Amino acid sequence: MLTVEGLVKRFGGFTAVNNVSFRVEQGEILGLIGPNGSGKSTIFNMLSGTLIPTAGSILFNGAEIAGHAPHRIINSGIGRTFQIPRPFHRLSIFENVALAGYYGQGRHSRAKADEAAERALHMVGLPTNRHAGVDGLGAAGLKKLELAKALATGPKLLLADESLGGLDEHEMDQAADMLRKIRDELGITIIWVEHIMGVLMRVVDRVMVLDHGEKISEGLPSAVASDPRVIEVYLGADADSSQAAAAEARRKAGV
Numbered sequence: 001m002l003t004v005e006g007l008v009k010r011f012g013g014f015t016a017v018n019n020v021s022f023r024v025e026q027g028e029i030l031g032l033i034g035p036n037g038s039g040k041s042t043i044f045n046m047l048s049g050t051l052i053p054t055a056g057s058i059l060f061n062g063a064e065i066a067g068h069a070p071h072r073i074i075n076s077g078i079g080r081t082f083q084i085p086r087p088f089h090r091l092s093i094f095e096n097v098a099l100a101g102y103y104g105q106g107r108h109s110r111a112k113a114d115e116a117a118e119r120a121l122h123m124v125g126l127p128t129n130r131h132a133g134v135d136g137l138g139a140a141g142l143k144k145l146e147l148a149k150a151l152a153t154g155p156k157l158l159l160a161d162e163s164l165g166g167l168d169e170h171e172m173d174q175a176a177d178m179l180r181k182i183r184d185e186l187g188i189t190i191i192w193v194e195h196i197m198g199v200l201m202r203v204v205d206r207v208m209v210l211d212h213g214e215k216i217s218e219g220l221p222s223a224v225a226s227d228p229r230v231i232e233v234y235l236g237a238d239a240d241s242s243q244a245a246a247a248e249a250r251r252k253a254g255v
């Protein structure tokens with residue numbers, strides 16, 4: 001479904017993403033992890049059109065989309081959530097999601113956007129009535145709203161950016177289960193960027209690990225969690241604590 005080849009992003013003389021290639025198959029959940037500043041968001045920003053790659057190719061269902069504007073990319077079927085939810089506070093929950101549907105589906109039909117909003121809100125478990133406000137939503141509710149907005153755009157591929165930040169353990173499990181449900185029930189392919197490795201490992205089919213803008217490991221969660229390069233760079237240089245964290249990740253991943 002998605003084939004990325006030789007993706008590069010430079011900011012001046014600094015290379016944030018250096019020659020990264022990967023594929024995502026239809027119906028897969030790919031986890032994208034790496035330490036702070038390793039290039040995860042920069043890759044998402046290139047996939048969603050907010051950044052233009054310095055070099056490389058992004059083929060989505062066979063068509064080149066590298067450098068396309070965000071609205072073209074959304075209309076072609078790639079939706080995304082953002083790390084920091086920024087809803088319109090003067091609009092209701094429903095209106096926020098319907099607006100995303102109106103913009104994202106490129107159909108300019110109010111009725112279709114409303115339908116998409118209703119389905120998306122139902123999927124994530126938020127109220128579908130027209131008037132419930134955004135301000136009462138806590139961290140978990142705002143994450144759900146973010147997800148509903150992305151779903152209302154009608155994605156075939158969903159880029160989920162750090163969906164678990166700010167959630168407690170129970171909410172994290174629920175959010176991870178939600179991503180799997182979106183894949184299982186709606187058939188949406190997902191790339192999931194996340195810091196919290198344990199929960200991610202339980203849900204994804206494959207993981208790709210970045211460090212300093214380069215891909216350092218890729219594979220099944222069980223193999224990646226015990227890859228010495230991942231233990232060293234992602235889990236920290238301290239051998240004892242990194243081994244313990246890897247063991248914990250494997251325990252949570254059930255491997």
Ligand SMILES: Nc1ncnc2c1ncn2[C@@H]1O[C@H](COP(=O)(O)OP(=O)(O)OP(=O)(O)O)[C@@H](O)[C@H]1O
Pocket residue numbers: 011014016034035036037038039040041042043
């Ligand atoms: N617009 C920009 N201009 C200059 N440097 C940037 C820009 N955007 C990102 N960077 C740098 O590129 C590198 C990769 O950043 P990026 O946000 O992609 O990392 P990340 O893996 O998503 O980090 P985090 O986990 O903290 O979100 C960082 O060193 C960052 O400072």
